[in-house]
Amino acid sequence: MNHFILISWLTIISSSHIYAQTENIVRTEGITSGLHRDNIGKIFFTSKHIPLSHLKKGDFANTYKLTNKSDLYFVAFMGNSITNYLHRIAPALPADSLVKIGNYQFAFFVDGKLIYTTNLYPGAPYAKIQDSATVINKPLINNDNGYGLWSESSWNRFMHYGGDSALTEGSHTLKMEIRPYLKMDEVKPGELIAAGELNLVVERKPVIDISKIRLGRVKAYNGFEVANDDFDKNRIKELKGNIAEGVFKKINSIIVIKNGKLLIEEYFNGETRNTLHNPRSVGKSFASTITGIAIHEKYLQSEDQKLAEFYNLHSYKNYSLQKENETLEDLLTMSAVFDGNDADGKSPGNEENMYPTGDWVKFTLDLPIKKDTINKGWHYFTAGVVLLGDILNKRVPGGLEKYANEKLFKPLGITNYKWQYTPQKVPNTAGGIQMNALDFAKYGQLYKNEGKWNGEQLIPKEWVNKTFTKHRHISGRNNEYYGYLFWNKTFLVKNKTFEAFYCAGNGGNHIVIFKDQPLVIVVTASAYGQSYAHPQVNRIITEYILPAVVR
Known part of the structure; x- marks a missing residue:
């Protein structure tokens, strides 16, 4: 009997092993x-x-x-x-x-x-x-x-x-x-x-004693005098306390410019006013700026120029007449017909598929078109901004890096910055240009000034107006729009609305230019890849900064 049971048990084990092998x-x-x-x-x-x-x-x-x-x-x-x-x-x-x-x-x-x-x-x-x-x-x-x-x-x-x-x-x-x-x-x-x-x-609701919190000492900076405007200091202290306690995570700096002057300057997590910060896709907006300057100086004709004027599209994969007719404006408004959508992991033109390749421009021009985007629907397409950077680099004298320095950064007094580069050593307009927070604030204030800095018109006023136009509705978002590589939204604070155009980058990086308020707000952050990154910045602006500085 025991012998029979042993044989049966071994048979079961053997059968199970075979089944497991065929199952895997x-x-x-x-x-x-x-x-x-x-x-x-x-x-x-x-x-x-x-x-x-x-x-x-x-x-x-x-x-x-x-x-x-x-x-x-x-x-x-x-x-x-x-x-x-x-x-x-x-x-x-x-x-x-x-x-x-x-x-x-x-x-x-x-x-x-x-x-x-x-x-x-x-x-x-x-x-x-x-x-x-x-x-x-x-x-x-x-x-x-x-x-x-x-x-x-x-x-x-x-x-x-x-x-x-x-x-x-x-x-x-x-x-x-x-x-x-x-x-x-x-x-x-x-x-x-x-x-x-x-x-x-x-224990996620810390008790914050604002009597023990000190605000950062605001000092003049090249391009910014110190503002004398009053604001709710206790609310900003409460904000600092919440950042220190981890309620808001990975925030690196908060800058508020009011009436062109420096009102609030705070740094966190080891950064200072000298720290070069990577704002990721905030850098895309700089491609729009240089495009406007290049058009004004006749190195480009207009944003209506077609890709066929810059590339022999027959030499790339997936040729189509629709590609020939794509314009610079399509790239500026994230509405090109290419099958590229960074929000869709399966999209062939997703930026993560581009970075490992040896030629990002070829990657982009090789992409097929996507039929449901021919009607110019908005879709976030980083590779298209790389294409725009390549066009600028070929058309402006001395290349994009030299031209941007002479026409934008040097007049703004921005001397300490770092580009990232494509595999072809072209400045990477997909993002990642590093500056300190106050220099990002200068860039925002330049737009608030309608393109003028120290009496000099750096960006044509007409281009600023075109940039700050609601060219495309952002799919899946209520009352949010896209201009020329700038976003648009309306902040709500106690039933009062505050419309703004802004640059945004992964991690919670923002340069916010308000339409009807004399305000520019910069938030740098490093919550890269975190889904809470942008929502927490929205809370910082609506629950703390705007209530503190708008009376």
Whole structure:
């Protein structure tokens, strides 16, 4: 009898092993350690990143204090890779197809109640990792880095869609579940991969004693006298306190110019008035500025010039007559017919596909057209601004870098700045030009002055007016528009509206020029890749700066 049972048991084990082999579609890294083997299907939480090779059971938190400065990591021990889990949902699909339409699904619960479920975008992590990884060791909150990893984005979405209001001050239970999902005709989740709970003590509402906070001493700067206007200093102290306590994260500077004079100057997180800051896509607006100057000086005819005047489009892939008829204005208003959309990870012209290539201009001109954009609908297209920079570099005397210095930066008294460059060593108009916050403020004030600085008309007034025109409605946003590489929106403060045109860049970087107020506001920040970056700057402006300086 015992012999029969043993043979039967070995047969079952062998059959299961064979089934597991045929079930998997890709090879994984397997079970990585004894800790992994003992905890398959479980999620644990830690207060810092600990490499898997150093991770011990004693590192896992049972109770954790969650403040605005807390870091929170999770470790999920899985029995297989996400690609193989997706294969179980759709066995007929190959691995490279599965990772294009599926990924992890994270579900967040607070006190036993499901608050938010997020389906992570396909492609993050990379397909190679999706095929092999059987452990996830990633941050949900990381206040030190500036990358905004996919795992952090999932937490930020949870907080935005209910987590922030659910995690009130006091004790809570946080639960996290991970499943695979595929999106074909509809989202189809798979089996539970891993789950875990953590007791949280939430302390996210700091007590701020403004009597202990001092405002920065404002000093004159080349181009700016010190303003004598009164403002609500206590409200700005409260803002400083919230930045110090981590309510607003990764803010580096706040500059307020009123009536052309320096009113508020504050720095955070180690930056000073001499720090060169990378504002990312704020730099796109400079391409618009130089275009206007070049047209005025007849190096370009007008923004109506067509691409066919600058390139032999027959020598590039996906030739079409629509490409021939694209204009500089189409590039300036983010409405070109190219199949490029930075908001769509699957778009062939997404900027992330451009950067690894050796020739960004060729990358752009090789793109196919997208039929639904022929009607000039707005879509954020960084590669188009690179194309504009290349055209400027070829047409202005001495090249774009020299021309911008002579016609813009030198007259503004901006001497300490750094361009980034394309692979062809052309200044990168996609963004990234580095200056200090006060020099960014000069640029904003130049537009507030309708293009004039120290009595000299640097930018034609007509071009400033064209730039500050609502050329395109921004799809998916209410009452927001796009000019010539400048954004437009209206801030609302206690039922009063404040319209502004502004430059914006990843991380929460803004140069805001108000239409009906004598104000320019600069915020530099380094919350790169973080979904909270721009919303928190909107709060800073509407809840603190505007109420403090507008009477």
